[in-house]
Every structure is written in structure tokens, then in C-alpha cells.
Amino acid sequence: MEPKLRILIVDDELIVRESLLYWFKKYGHEIDTAASGPEALEKIEQKPFQLLLVDIKMPGMDGIELLERVKKDYPETLVVIITAHGSIESAARAMRAGASDYLLKPFKPEQLSLVMEKILSQQKIASDYHYLKGCLNQITQFDNIIGQSPPMEKLYGIILEVAKSDASILITGETGTGKELVAKAIHAKSQRAHLPFVAINCGALPDSLLESELFGHRKGAFTGAEHSRRGFLEVVSGGTLFLDEIGDISAKMQVDLLRVLDDKTIFSVGSKTPVEVDFRLISATRKDLEQGIQKGEFREDFFYRINVIRVHLPPLRERKGDIPLLVDHFMAKYSHETTKHVDRIKSDAMALLTSYDWPGNVRELKNVVERAVVLSKSRTLTLDDFSFLRPAHAALPFEPMTLKEVEEAHILKVLDGQNWQITRAAEILGINRVSLHKYIKRCNWQKPA
Amino acid sequence: MKERIGVVPLGEVPALAVDVIAANITAYYRLPADILLKRPIPESAFDEARLKYNAGLLINMLGTLDFSGYSRIVAVISRDIFIPIFNYVYGQAVQGGSHALVSLYRLNRNADGSTPSASLVFERAAKLALHELGHLFNLYHCNEPKCIMHFSGIIEDLNKIPFYLCGDCARRLPR
Numbered sequence: 254m255e256p257k258l259r260i261l262i263v264d265d266e267l268i269v270r271e272s273l274l275y276w277f278k279k280y281g282h283e284i285d286t287a288a289s290g291p292e293a294l295e296k297i298e299q300k301p302f303q304l305l306l307v308d309i310k311m312p313g314m315d316g317i318e319l320l321e322r323v324k325k326d327y328p329e330t331l332v333v334i335i336t337a338h339g340s341i342e343s344a345a346r347a348m349r350a351g352a353s354d355y356l357l358k359p360f361k362p363e364q365l366s367l368v369m370e371k372i373l374s375q376q377k378i379a380s381d382y383h384y385l386k387g388c389l390n391q392i393t394q395f396d397n398i399i400g401q402s403p404p405m406e407k408l409y410g411i412i413l414e415v416a417k418s419d420a421s422i423l424i425t426g427e428t429g430t431g432k433e434l435v436a437k438a439i440h441a442k443s444q445r446a447h448l449p450f451v452a453i454n455c456g457a458l459p460d461s462l463l464e465s466e467l468f469g470h471r472k473g474a475f476t477g478a479e480h481s482r483r484g485f486l487e488v489v490s491g492g493t494l495f496l497d498e499i500g501d502i503s504a505k506m507q508v509d510l511l512r513v514l515d516d517k518t519i520f521s522v523g524s525k526t527p528v529e530v531d532f533r534l535i536s537a538t539r540k541d542l543e544q545g546i547q548k549g550e551f552r553e554d555f556f557y558r559i560n561v562i563r564v565h566l567p568p569l570r571e572r573k574g575d576i577p578l579l580v581d582h583f584m585a586k587y588s589h590e591t592t593k594h595v596d597r598i599k600s601d602a603m604a605l606l607t608s609y610d611w612p613g614n615v616r617e618l619k620n621v622v623e624r625a626v627v628l629s630k631s632r633t634l635t636l637d638d639f640s641f642l643r644p645a646h647a648a649l650p651f652e653p654m655t656l657k658e659v660e661e662a663h664i665l666k667v668l669d670g671q672n673w674q675i676t677r678a679a680e681i682l683g684i685n686r687v688s689l690h691k692y693i694k695r696c697n698w699q700k701p702a
Numbered sequence: 703m704k705e706r707i708g709v710v711p712l713g714e715v716p717a718l719a720v721d722v723i724a725a726n727i728t729a730y731y732r733l734p735a736d737i738l739l740k741r742p743i744p745e746s747a748f749d750e751a752r753l754k755y756n757a758g759l760l761i762n763m764l765g766t767l768d769f770s771g772y773s774r775i776v777a778v779i780s781r782d783i784f785i786p787i788f789n790y791v792y793g794q795a796v797q798g799g800s801h802a803l804v805s806l807y808r809l810n811r812n813a814d815g816s817t818p819s820a821s822l823v824f825e826r827a828a829k830l831a832l833h834e835l836g837h838l839f840n841l842y843h844c845n846e847p848k849c850i851m852h853f854s855g856i857i858e859d860l861n862k863i864p865f866y867l868c869g870d871c872a873r874r875l876p877r
Contacts, residue, residue, distance in 0.1 A: 362855050
């Protein structure tokens with residue numbers, strides 16, 4: 254059966270709109286009509302059309318102007334121009350502006366039929382293109398991690414490399430950068446892929462509950478323990494254990510886990526019988542654990558045990574080139590989930606998203622796009638859909654400072670933020686350690702006591 | 703209402719053509735088809751610039767007439783008809799509607815200018831009526847060349863298509 258198209262007929266003459274409407278209905282196509290260019294643009298904004306039949310001569314916005322606007326904002330929409338006899342010149346202009354074909358009216362039924370055959374074959378090429386683009390998207394997605402910027406390409410290489418070994422991995426990165434996704438990807442690429450992947454958020458559980466969750470408990474081990482329960486360390490048997498927010502666990506829990514990692518045996522709460530366990534540990538944290546060690550909050554021996562291989566995830570602001578790809582992905586995801594057809598974003602709205610610093614990283618971007626899709630009343634996301642992002646920028650206080658003063662203030666802020674660890678601060682500032690040392694010396698700064 | 707088709711001559715139309723159309727409707731759609739009284743062609747449907755009759759206006763006019771007892775009407779005319787976007791049409795029907803129109807004007811000439819036999823002209827008329835009636839039954843144009851609902855842009859196409867519906871369209875036909 255012939256594929257059906259969504260067609261918009263744009264003509265100021267009611268009789269022409271109706272004639273074409275009835276004609277196309279005989280083919281089962283989904284038809285809508287518009288009496289002017291602005292009305293057509295409004296309708297395209299609301300829902301996508303695959304083909305527009307546009308009369309060249311209309312009051313106000315003429316067919317050529319409408320064609321140019323459509324080709325600029327919706328390049329995949331095919332446009333057939335309808336023009337009166339004798340205006341072959343304007344037909345040629347339309348073809349140069351991107352029209353797929355033109356018809357000189359009045360035309361014979363078989364002429365329209367031939368044009369439609371051509372359109373359907375162009376439509377097939379377009380749908381093949383979208384299929385291939387989908388395949389390409391799969392290539393740019395690495396186990397649900399999206400990005401093709403250099404830092405992400407590097408990350409994919411690291412994931413493949415570390416997945417082969419059985420060493421403990423520590424994933425670091427700011428909140429919302431996708432640490433759990435990376436852990437899952439490593440598990441999926443490892444030899445343990447067919448075995449369980451168990452994720453626990455250590456920060457969300459109080460110490461006593463975390464102990465019970467990890468090690469399990471015997472019936473009657475504590476008040477409320479009415480049944481014996483196997484812990485995740487046992488349940489994971491052979492798979493991968495992902496401990497998120499490892500920086501939040503207590504010193505006692507660090508000791509207990511260190512023992513498990515060394516001995517590969519556990520004792521469930523209230524039991525004296527050792528149980529052998531086998532798992533690969535992947536931990537993640539948003540905290541600076543080295544700093545935690547210096548402050549005495551984190552055990553150095555445990556740190557070295559979990560930090561055999563370090564995988565660092567770049568924050569979104571350092572891979573802004575991936576934002577359009579991520580926005581497209583989240584638009585498609587939430588359009589599908591909400592059964593709305595939101596598939597476009599205005600260039601100024603995208604510019605806002607790429608200029609924003611995303612302190613909450615990909616998670617924040619995901620939530621922002623979801624909110625915009627849910628509330629959007631058209632198929633195109635505009636600047637207004639993201640207006641809630643702008644006050645953050647507007648709220649930045651303005652102080653009359655020289656460029657030099659701004660530079661010094663920023664470097665001091667980063668140094669303080671990193672507790673004057675020169676290596677980390679230099680990394681954030683994007684300069685080398687020697688330059689930072691020289692800068693500090695030149696400014697006669699001293700590390701605060 | 704039980705399905706019953708009325709075949710109406712508009713103006714002067716060869717009686718044999720109307721007979722053939724009614725007989726084929728009964729044969730291929732298995733529905734009773736009666737030949738109704740001739741109705742005059744409203745001259746208001748004539749377009750002075752094109753020297754043809756506006757098929758849309760004729761169909762609208764059919765809608766104002768009383769055809770009680772008939773669920774669908776197929777009108778037959780000997781004059782040339784058009785719709786505003788096309789130079790001419792062989793027939794016209796409102797998708798899923800009640801009234802269709804068939805013109806015999808362009809059926810008595812072959813593409814090479816020669817004159818076809820009378821039987822071929824009646825065959826073409828019957829196929830057109832079956833096709834337009836298919837639209838009244840909400841059947842769409844069909845991609846299958848061996849189907850009466852296949853679109854015929856030129857007269858040769860009309861010669862090639864069969865009288866019957868393809869399996870797919872037959873299944874879509876309302877019971």
C-alpha cells in the first residue's frame with residue numbers, strides 16, 4: 254500500500270483549497286488547509302507536515318516567501334509550488350529557493366499524479382536518511398552515554414580498556430555527570446556482563462541500614478530483623494557492585510569494606526559464619542577524596558584499594574559541544590513518553606542552553622528539557638520555554654572591576670575552593686602548575702593558615 | 703438505510719450507457735441499482751471561461767435533489783467537467799459521501815485521436831462509475847494496477863484497469 258502523507262494546502266482561494274482537499278482525500282492522505290502564509294507557518298509550528306502545496310500568488314506573504322521560511326526552519330518539509338500559466342519565471346525562482354516541483358494551474362489530473370509519485374520517492378529517500386541518521390546516533394551513543402566531544406571519545410576508550418580488567422574503579426565527577434551510566438557501561442562491556450549489576454547509593458542510607466543492605470543479617474540480629482536476609486555483597490555473586498557516593502560512608506564501614514575487598518569473605522550481621530563473595534567493585538563520588546584523607550575523614554588505605562583505576566567524568570560545561578546532541582536525545586525521549594510531537598528547538602533557545610553553565614550537569618539539562626517538552630504547546634521549543642533559566646544569569650551581581658581584578662579574584666576563588674591544592678586548581682583553571690605557582694608568587698599570595 | 707444505488711442521467715445521455723452502468727454496479731458491488739428519471743443540467747454550473755461544467759457545483763446541486771429510497775447516487779453526464787485545479791476530470795465523488803458524477807465526454811476518443819468502439823466507450827463508463835462509487839464507499843486510490851480503485855490519469859489507464867476491486871480494497875468495503 255502507498256505510504257500516506259501529512260499534507261498542508263496553502264492557497265487564498267477557498268475553491269482551490271477544497272478541490273485539492275477532496276482530491277488528496279481520495280488517496281487517504283492526512284490533509285489540512287491554510288488560507289495564508291502566516292496561517293500555514295502557525296500550523297507547521299503546531300504539527301509537522303511532510304508536504305506543502307503552496308500557491309505562489311497570495312496577499313501578504315507570497316508563496317516564495319513562505320517557501321523560503323519553511324526551507325529555513327523545516328528543511329525536510331517538501332514544498333510544491335502552484336503557479337498560474339505564464340508565470341514560469343516565478344516557478345524557476347521557486348525551484349531555486351528549494352521547491353521540490355511546481356504545477357502550472359489549471360493542470361491535468363495525471364500531472365498532479367506524476368508530481369505525487371516524485372514526492373513519494375523523495376519522501377522515501379528522506380525516511381531512509383532518517384533511518385541511517387538513527388544508526389549514526391547509535392554509534393554516537395555508547396551504552397546510553399551520549400556525546401561525541403573529544404573528552405567523551407576519550408572516556409569511551411577508557412571504558413573499553415578498564416572493562417577488560419577486574420580492578421576496582423573509582424569514578425569521579427560532579428553531580429549529574431552520569432557516573433552510574435558509566436559504571437553500567439563498564440559492567441556491560443566486562444566479562445561479568447551476564448551477571449548482576451547491583452547499585453547502592455551510600456549517601457542515601459544511614460550507616461546501620463547500609464551495613465545490613467551490604468552484608469545481610471540473620472533473623473533476630475537487631476530489633477525488627479524478623480527474617481534472615483542476604484546482603485547485596487552476596488546477592489551480586491560474580492557481578493558488579495556499584496557503590497555511589499562512596500565518600501559519604503562512615504569510617505567503620507570503610508574498614509568493613511576494606512576487609513571484604515582483601516579477604517573476599519563476609520559475615521552477615523549477627524552471624525559468625527563466613528560467606529565467600531566474588532564481585533567487581535566500582536565506586537563513585539562527587540567529593541574530593543584526597544582532601545577527605547587530608548582532613549582525616551577518609552581512610553587512605555581504603556582509598557587506594559578502591560582507586561586502582563580512576564575514571565573522571567568531565568562536567569557538561571567542559572563539553573558544551575555535546576549539548577545539541579543531548580537536547581535532541583531528551584526531546585525525542587520525552588516527546589515519546591508524553592506522546593507529544595516536540596522535535597524542534599529555535600536557534601536562540603539552543604544558544605541559551607549552550608551558553609548556560611549547567612551546575613547540575615546532564616541531569617539538570619535532562620530535567621530542563623523534560624519540563625520544556627511537558628509544558629510546550631507547540632512542536633518547537635522556544636526561548637520562552639527556558640525563561641526560567643535566565644534569572645540565574647541576571648542575578649549575577651555586577652561590580653565595576655578591571656579585567657586584572659576579575660582574573661585575580663577568580664584564581665583566588667578556585668585556589669580556596671581546592672584548599673590551595675595547586676595541581677587541582679591549575680587543572681580547573683586550564684593552566685599548568687608552574688604558571689600557577691608563578692602567578693601566586695607574583696601576587697605575593699600566601700596559603701591561608 | 704439498506705444500500706440501494708440510483709443512477710441518474712443529467713441532461714441528454716445515451717440510455718444504453720446508463721443501463722450498462724447500473725448493470726455493472728449490481729454485478730460487481732452486488733447491490734441493487736435503479737435507473738432514475740433524467741434531471742436537467744443546471745446552467746449555473748457552466749463556466750464561461752473554461753467552457754466546461756464545474757463538477758463540484760453539479761455534485762452540490764445533486765445534494766439538493768430528493769432521491770429518497772437511495773443511499774447513493776451516481777449521476778451521468780455527456781458534457782465535459784472540471785474541478786478548479788484541473789483542466790478536466792473524468793469523474794468526481796466526495797470521499798465517503800453520497801453523490802458521484804461521471805462524464806462520458808472524454809471517453810469516446812482514444813489517446814491517438816481515433817474513435818473507440820461503442821462497447822469500449824460503455825466499458826470505460828462502467829469502470830468510471832464503479833471507481834467513483836468506490837470513493838462513496840470511502841475506498842481510497844489504490845496502488846495496485848489490477849484494481850478498479852487504481853487512479854487513471856489518462857484514457858489508456860482506464861482501459862488497463864479491471865472492473866473489480868483488488869483483495870485489499872474488497873476487504874475495506876463496508877459490509
